[in-house]
Amino acid sequence: METLDVNEHRFASVISDINKELQTKGYLSEDEAVGSSMAVEMTCPVPKAKVQLRQLMSEMRAQNYDVIIFATYRTACKLRFLQKQTHLHQIDIWNMIEAVRENGLHVLEPGAELEADRLEHVLTTAFSQLNKRVPLTQAVPVDRCVALTTNWLMSAYDRESTGHIRAFAVKVALAHLSSGKLVDKLRYMFTLISDTTGHLIRAKFDEYLRDLLMLPAAVYEGTSFRYTEEASRTFFDTKPVTVNDFLSVMTAIPGRQCLMWLPALNRMAHVENVVHPVQCEACRRSSIAGFRYKCRRCCNYNLCQDCFWRGRVSGNHSNDHDMKEHTSFRSGSKQIGRSIKKSLDCVPSSKSHGDSQLPHFPDKPQKTLDMSFIVPPTPASVLLNGPKDHSSTHSLEIASLPQSPQTRGLRKRAVSGGTESSHIDDEHRLIARYAARLAADENKAVSTPRVAG
Incomplete structure (x- = not known):
């Protein structure tokens, strides 16, 4: 059925080209050419999404990337072309994570499946927020970008045409196709494939590597960079893998054979x-x-x-x-200065050049801040009207407690602190009264009309 649809689409495009040529030569009027093209399109059952995706792939082939002899740069060029066509290169990794969270994808299980409509909602949020940050002259067509990105992701990860795509695959693809530093993208990925102790889960890493290598396969480079279980086992040794171990392996140059295109893709975005x-x-x-x-x-x-x-x-x-x-x-002067600096540096550094550039992060995940005990700011109405005296209420609450050693201590502290709290309350009342008097004088001065001299 797919072959039949493709042939019918090719037939429709050939008829359209013939009509255009006949129209330019004067053998066919404009109305007749349009009517013939509409009749062919009505008989062609190929969905608009497939036509749009096929046009994107044909434009990529027209760039003639296949003549590049290095598979690493060939794959990076193709993925970079798709980034620009879908405008994903304009969305930062942090903004993409925010769009994923706004649509509730961060609470889903890795195996949860999404429909195309929900994927469109995520992309709509990301591109709509992008248009709010850029000038009007740099705004992107949201509908076209959403449709093009959705069609390409569904074709890359939904090979059986089920109409669903896994949530984890969406996060992997959108994170690596967005702009930003490779270290930030990998740190985000590590939070998805690690446990609460900050150690890598091997089964989730295998799933991540499989979904990541679906990107080269989607641009017809699957034979050069394919997933194998043997290659996945060679990434790390048997010890627990922390975030720093993960980053050092994933960003190494040259790295693993199946991931050599990933650093090249990120370097390409910075040297254009x-x-x-x-x-x-x-x-x-x-x-x-x-x-x-x-x-x-x-x-x-x-x-x-x-x-x-x-x-x-x-x-x-x-x-x-x-x-x-x-x-x-x-320049030549900078190169000479650098060579002199190297010659004067007698003590070599213990770290390599790549390790010095890679930042070091805590091995254990940091605890999130507990915001429930933060005191909210005092409203302006309380400052103007004066704070309420809660000392009597507080004393009644303490007095109503049952007899125990703890409650006796609370009563003693309440009695001893009564004098100090009363002084503080008096100061607050004076400040509030003075502020209210200033506000009343200012309002009175504004409302009083001036008398002409």
């Missing part, structure tokens, strides 16, 4: 607007945008990301040479 004033030796462009790759063997040999990803070389350089990826540019 970076410009290196260096000439590419392959395509000869004067400046390099994005990633810059410098050969460790050839002297001052730089390649842009398009040439390096596609294997373009020049001169004596070969693809077998070791290349270093640069995400920023340093």
